[in-house]
Amino acid sequence: MKRILTQHTIRSDRIPEKLRLAVASDLHSSEYRDVLDEFARCDAILVPGDLVDRHRRDNRLALRFLQEVPEIAPVFFSIGNHENKYRYREMFLEAVGKSRVTLLRDESCLFRGIRIGGLSSRRQGPPDTNFLDRFEKESGFRLLMCHHPEVYREYVRGRAIDFTVCGHAHGGQIQLFGRGLYAPGQGLFPRLTYGIHDEGRMMVSRGMTNGAKPRIPRINNPCELIILTLEHENGGKTE
Numbered sequence: 001m002k003r004i005l006t007q008h009t010i011r012s013d014r015i016p017e018k019l020r021l022a023v024a025s026d027l028h029s030s031e032y033r034d035v036l037d038e039f040a041r042c043d044a045i046l047v048p049g050d051l052v053d054r055h056r057r058d059n060r061l062a063l064r065f066l067q068e069v070p071e072i073a074p075v076f077f078s079i080g081n082h083e084n085k086y087r088y089r090e091m092f093l094e095a096v097g098k099s100r101v102t103l104l105r106d107e108s109c110l111f112r113g114i115r116i117g118g119l120s121s122r123r124q125g126p127p128d129t130n131f132l133d134r135f136e137k138e139s140g141f142r143l144l145m146c147h148h149p150e151v152y153r154e155y156v157r158g159r160a161i162d163f164t165v166c167g168h169a170h171g172g173q174i175q176l177f178g179r180g181l182y183a184p185g186q187g188l189f190p191r192l193t194y195g196i197h198d199e200g201r202m203m204v205s206r207g208m209t210n211g212a213k214p215r216i217p218r219i220n221n222p223c224e225l226i227i228l229t230l231e232h233e234n235g236g237k238t239e
Contacts, residue, residue, distance in 0.1 A: 002222045005038065008196060008203060009229040010163055014141040016113035016232070019043045022073075023226035025147075025167030026207030028053035028082065029062040032069070035208075035225050039072045042227070044111060047101075048165050048205070049080020049121060049147030052092055055212040059088075063095055070100035074111065078104050078118025078145040080168065081184075085123065104145065106131040108138060114230065115139075119146040119156070127155055136160040141230070149192035149204050150185040157198055164202045165228070169193040171206035173216040182216055194224075203228070 022042040024032070029052050039045055052062045069075055077096065086092060096103045104118025106128040117135045119127050127146075135142060136159045146152050149166040156164055172180010172193035180193035191197075194206045206224045210217075 003034070003208065004222045004224045005227065006206075006224045007227045007229070009231065010200065011231055011233045012141055012162060013233045014162065015230045016140075018229065018231040019112060019114070021046055021228045021230065023048065023165055023203075023205055023228055024208055025165070025205035025226075026050045026080070026170065026209065026211070027062070027065070028207075028209050028211040029056050029059040030209040031061060032065060032208070036069075036072060038225060038227065039069060042073050044074045044076060045069060045072075046116070046145055046165055046228075047075060047077040048118075048145035048167050049078055050082040050167065050207075050211075051077060051080075052082050052086050053212045054082045054086040059086075059092070062092070066095060066099040066101055075101045076104060076109075076111070076116050076118070076145070077101050078147065079120035080147040081121045084121045108135055108142075110140075114141045114143055117142065117144045117161075119144060119151070121147050121151075127151055129155060132156065132159060132161075143230075148185055149183075149190075149197075149202075152202055153192065157202070162201070165205070166192070166202060167205045167207055169204055169207075170210065170214075171218070171221040171224075173214070173218055173221060175220040180221070 108117035169183035174181040183190035
């Protein structure tokens with residue numbers, strides 16, 4: 001499996017110190033040990049959904065991730081559609097609760113001066129907009145994990161949330177002239193498949209892997225681990 005390393009930097013006067021964050025989206029209970037060295041160079045790891053794969057009969061790699069990776073760096077995890085639809089959902093979330101992973105289910109926490117939130121995937125209907133109302137009123141730099149780019153477009157864009165990390169689109173599966181062919185929730189020729197959007201306020205990951213049952217193979221579209229650097233506008237700590 002080809003996996004590239006993508007780096008982005010976000011600057012704000014509300015970021016008190018430089019942070020290096022790994023964004024490991026859409027792992028789908030696949031192998032991750034090839035990126036442990038990168039994880040070790042990060043201050044924290046963000047998992048914006050689909051750590052498990054609901055189509056797999058064996059999700060032991062996801063369970064191993066829960067135990068192994070928080071020993072390397074703090075892990076913050078939000079719910080994706082695969083966790084939400086997983087047959088053994090409650091059993092898996094119980095394992096998350098027993099691990100050192102911080103599960104953010106429509107809630108937020110403070111980490112080294114920034115506020116990290118997790119907006120949970122829903123089977124149907126809108127996300128928890130009450131959480132979004134609360135989150136955008138929190139002080140400091142607000143970073144949101146929102147698995148679905150289409151949910152960001154409809155419910156998050158325009159709010160007082162500094163930066164949002166998404167996944168789910170798998171890079172559009174097949175890339176033609178820089179555009180994806182298909183993404184769940186967006187249909188054919190989706191606009192939000194990878195990279196930075198909305199004038200630097202949102203980022204979409206291509207995903208760490210393709211999942212157990214891809215309907216469309218990846219072409220011109222490698223899997224990726226994203227390294228997201230947050231720093232103050234002057235490039236250093238605030239005084």
